Amino acid sequence: MVALWVLVVGLVVWGVAHLFPARADDDSFTVLDARLAAGTIDLATYERIRSELDRPARTSI
Numbered sequence: 001m002v003a004l005w006v007l008v009v010g011l012v013v014w015g016v017a018h019l020f021p022a023r024a025d026d027d028s029f030t031v032l033d034a035r036l037a038a039g040t041i042d043l044a045t046y047e048r049i050r051s052e053l054d055r056p057a058r059t060s061i
Contacts, residue, residue: 028053 032053036046
């Protein structure tokens with residue numbers, strides 16, 4: 001019975017985590033914006049990197 005509850009709670013936690021994923025790469029956007037503002041990268045490079053960061057991450061099952 002305990003194993004069943006552990007399984008149910010685990011599935012709920014897993015489901016919520018996948019339903020509302022955290023945006024782990026927010027720091028990447030901040031660094032990218034700072035690099036553009038400092039002039040270390042040009043606008044074309046900024047847009048290319050930004051499009052790469054905006055892609056959804058691949059997850060393996």
